[in-house]
Amino acid sequence: MSLIKVTNLTFAYEGSFDNIFENVSFQIDTDWKLGFTGRNGRGKTTFLNLLLGKYDYSGTITSTVQFEYFPFVVEQKENQTLDVIGDIIPDYLQWELMRELSLLQVSEDVLYRPFASLSNGEQTKVLLAALFLKENSFLLIDEPTNHLDMHARKLVSDYLRTKSGFILVSHDRSFLDNCVDHILSINRTNIEIQKGNFSDWWENKQRQDQFELAENEKLKKDIKRLSDAAKRTSNWSHEVEKTKNGTRNSGSKVDKGYIGHKAAKMMQRSKSIEQRQHSAIDEKSKLLKNIENQDSLKISQLAYHKNQLAELEHVSIYYGDRTVCSDISFSIAQGERIALSGKNGSGKSSLIKLICGENMTYTGTFRKGSQLKVSYVSQDTSHLQGSLTDYARQNGIDESLFKAILRKLDFSRDQFEKNMAAYSGGQKKKVLIAKSLSEKVHLHIWDEPLNFIDVISRMQIEELLLEHAPTILFVEHDREFCNHIATKIVEL
Incomplete structure (x- = not known):
């Protein structure tokens, strides 16, 4: 076991005004099976490329293991599949390759066919088998399911469940639930890691969202109540202050010291309410940053004249x-x-x-x-x-x-x-x-x-x-x- 440490990672593409990552810090155990989730365009593939050292960034990424990215680029697809695997891993052992192919239910004859003649699903499985022949590497597996049918997805998910030491980008909930033990999520404002599968993470997210929405409503009411109280206290202070230079209704002389003391107390109370109001606003600003857009929509379909x-x-x-x-x-x-x-x-x-x-x-x-x-x-x-x-x-x-x-x-x-x-x-x-x-x-x-x-x-x-x-x-x-x-x- 070793750790991959990400500290104060900040990155933006050249010419862009917005950072994709800003002061992001977390650490990963290289024995974990991490599912990597997040909205399209949030930077999942970008983060994998940063681990691979493809871009300059500020902050630090430290690791004692090498990173390997899937899918591999196959330049000469007309070559026999066996030669394609040899190009990816020159020193592999034949019996280890056969073991991996057997686990993925790929027949040996595909090795002696041109790689281009394999179906998309067969190509994915062959390249996954090659990937897991890499020793002392932490594996970055980017969307392996896009060309797999439902049966093949279950097979590959079962295969990955027997492995460890990888980050898996996938948008298939069943696939993730079956084969990961941690979730790495890119949210609207941060990156976080949670133990468990996707369903565990989603349940926690919904619970957190509901808590933040309830807190948000409570703070909104507090802010309005404090705002009204601050206005009243300010008005009272102003009215009391005005009497300092006037006279009482009876015509007797005004006690300026008493009124000044009363006005100061009113001002102090007003400032206390104002501070609590600002504190509530600050607390409110920390909420709802990772809640996803939930706008309601009106969509209508034409009715056909027959059922x-x-x-x-x-x-x-x-x-x-x-x-x-x-x-x-x-x-x-x-x-x-x-x-x-x-x-x-x-x-x-x-x-x-x-x-x-x-x-x-x-x-x-x-x-x-x-x-x-x-x-x-x-x-x-x-x-x-x-x-x-x-x-x-x-x-x-x-x-x-x-x-x-x-x-x-x-x-x-x-x-x-x-x-x-x-x-x-x-x-x-x-x-x-x-x-x-x-x-x-x-x-x-x-x-x-x-x-x-x-x-x-x-x-x-x-x-x-x-x-x-x-x-x-x-x-x-x-x-x-x-x-x-x-x-x-x-x-x-």
């Missing part, structure tokens, strides 16, 4: 002479939230394309309501560029609602002014989801919408879907999201 929007009966889809999926039957009714579930390559995206109206080769019966309006969120975000205002105008959506949804999903005001091409992967996915929820349609179809999206935003998207109950067909490998949202699951 049933689409139906598939014994549908099989083909690419050339290859059968992608076969004998699929299900219907989509108004108000349903249907999860398409199955391993990668089982035909989920092909079914979505068919329902969206793409020209697909298929057999069986497929019926879709006439004049049915569909909103589609694809996996691809590479087309996003230009301003949010222009994007809203081009797509004919309400710009204020579109931006209100993005605000709820933690877009800051300055993000609204940026070119979308400069957004992170998670921010781009939020743009597509906000656009979809702003469109007047009968049916939403989302293909892996949550890739790269932070965990708190995922929960807020769940809240929006449960509150406004749009009809939706979706593919998503986040188990918690599916459990909370789906009213029906179609297993492929």
Whole structure:
């Protein structure tokens, strides 16, 4: 066991006015299994790069271990997988590699195939096996789940649970809960570490948020009461002071010493109240800094003139002479939230394309309501560029609602002014989801919408879907999201 110590870490990108980290201090035990969570754009990958020594910063980071980053960059994907692993770890032992691959349920034959021919899931597992052959290293694992189906995520999570000495960036709650023993969280104003899994951290956060909201209300009332008392005391002091140079109603001479003493006591009391008021304001200013945006929104979906929007009966889809999926039957009714579930390559995206109206080769019966309006969120975000205002105008959506949804999903005001091409992967996915929820349609179809999206935003998207109950067909490998949202699951 050794420690990684971060002391007074401050960092900002060149040309930026705002610090991403400011005087951050904490320490990490190298035997811990740390889940790393925080909103998109808060600096998770930046922090990993600082550990790797890629940027200059002020403060200190001290460690007796080397850091290794995942995913590795594979320059020559046409090479055999065995050679790719050899490039990453030249001195590995064959039996150790086979042990790791066996734990990840990867067959030996993949080693003798070009790396490029492996599925995304197979590539992820092979690179993870290589990562854990690194000795005397603390591992920085950055979003390994984005190309894994639900079955593969459970397998990789079980694998990581047997390991230790890593920071894992993931937005999948079930994945984190299964394999970490500490949470490193980047909040709005600080970085903190808590023992336990994600659910433990989230429960503590909600408890802290509720405490701060209650304290905030109490202090607001205290400040108003003290403010009113200060005004009254000040008025009394002023009135008493005025009598010093006057006379009593009886015409007798004024006792200036007595009145002066009384006025001074009033002033002293007024200052005491004012100090308590300032103290309460100071206490109030320490609250609510890490509470996330919870604005309520009004989203409406078009009602269709029939209850049933689409139906598939014994549908099989083909690419050339290859059968992608076969004998699929299900219907989509108004108000349903249907999860398409199955391993990668089982035909989920092909079914979505068919329902969206793409020209697909298929057999069986497929019926879709006439004049049915569909909103589609694809996996691809590479087309996003230009301003949010222009994007809203081009797509004919309400710009204020579109931006209100993005605000709820933690877009800051300055993000609204940026070119979308400069957004992170998670921010781009939020743009597509906000656009979809702003469109007047009968049916939403989302293909892996949550890739790269932070965990708190995922929960807020769940809240929006449960509150406004749009009809939706979706593919998503986040188990918690599916459990909370789906009213029906179609297993492929």
